[in-house]
Amino acid sequence: MATSCSGPILEVWQPPSSAYSLRIRGYALPQAFAADTDTTTVDARLVLLLALANAKAHYGQPDARQYFDQLQLRLRKMRARLHNDARYTIEKPWRPPPMPKIKGIDD
Amino acid sequence: MALTTATLADLRKKLRARLGYAAVADTSGPMQDLLNSFLIDAHEQLAIQLETAPDRRDWIMPLVAGQTLYEMPTDDCGYTPDHERILGVYVQVDSNWTQLRRGIDPTLYTITSTGIPTFYDIAHGNGSA
Numbered sequence: 001m002a003t004s005c006s007g008p009i010l011e012v013w014q015p016p017s018s019a020y021s022l023r024i025r026g027y028a029l030p031q032a033f034a035a036d037t038d039t040t041t042v043d044a045r046l047v048l049l050l051a052l053a054n055a056k057a058h059y060g061q062p063d064a065r066q067y068f069d070q071l072q073l074r075l076r077k078m079r080a081r082l083h084n085d086a087r088y089t090i091e092k093p094w095r096p097p098p099m100p101k102i103k104g105i106d107d
Numbered sequence: 108m109a110l111t112t113a114t115l116a117d118l119r120k121k122l123r124a125r126l127g128y129a130a131v132a133d134t135s136g137p138m139q140d141l142l143n144s145f146l147i148d149a150h151e152q153l154a155i156q157l158e159t160a161p162d163r164r165d166w167i168m169p170l171v172a173g174q175t176l177y178e179m180p181t182d183d184c185g186y187t188p189d190h191e192r193i194l195g196v197y198v199q200v201d202s203n204w205t206q207l208r209r210g211i212d213p214t215l216y217t218i219t220s221t222g223i224p225t226f227y228d229i230a231h232g233n234g235s236a
Contacts, residue, residue, distance in 0.1 A: 008190040017221035026193035028186035030154035036116035044113035050149035
């Protein structure tokens with residue numbers, strides 16, 4: 001059970017009357033990435049590109065900009081592919097606004 | 108594009124080579140600390156920026172009768188939900204799933220009877236001052 005000093009914690013209301021199942025849907029915290037044997041949670045190629053761009057900038061190597069550009073391109077492609085084959089439509093079909101009536105002609 | 112993973116040691120070796128320090132031994136020291144910091148910072152930055160499908164998960168946990176506070180669960184793969192990126196919380200009664208609304212108004216604490224949870228929130232402790 002969570003203590004009063006722990007956090008963050010999940011609170012539900014009303015107190016459950018029975019052992020119901022609870023489903024939490026969301027995104028995971030990245031796993032530890034500090035020891036030599038820890039593996040990346042995000043794509044390793046992206047991590048290497050960003051680290052390389054920053055390291056080259058740190059050392060004043062002139063090709064740092066190229067790695068930033070490669071990273072941005074790869075990020076854009078990855079984000080675009082996350083949409084898979086989803087199609088986005090507006091709720092109501094668009095119709096052009098009605099033509100204003102001209103006094104003396106349309107009345 | 109399939110997700111690729113690599114260890115910190117593998118990435119450090121590649122980073123060292125691409126920077127032109129391939130001949131320098133990979134021993135602990137300032138160089139290794141510096142390269143690790145670049146990699147760890149990059150990993151943290153990208154984890155915030157990129158929400159990929161593999162990171163989206165469901166955690167299913169049993170509630171305990173009468174208990175309102177729960178630690179964030181960790182699943183069998185070692186993942187814990189990010190409390191800032193929860194998409195929804197659902198409770199199963201018999202075989203029906205219903206969604207809980209986020210936000211518990213303190214006036215609700217007046218009612219102390221048990222029942223089916225209908226609200227949830229992310230708290231940081233309910234200790235007394």
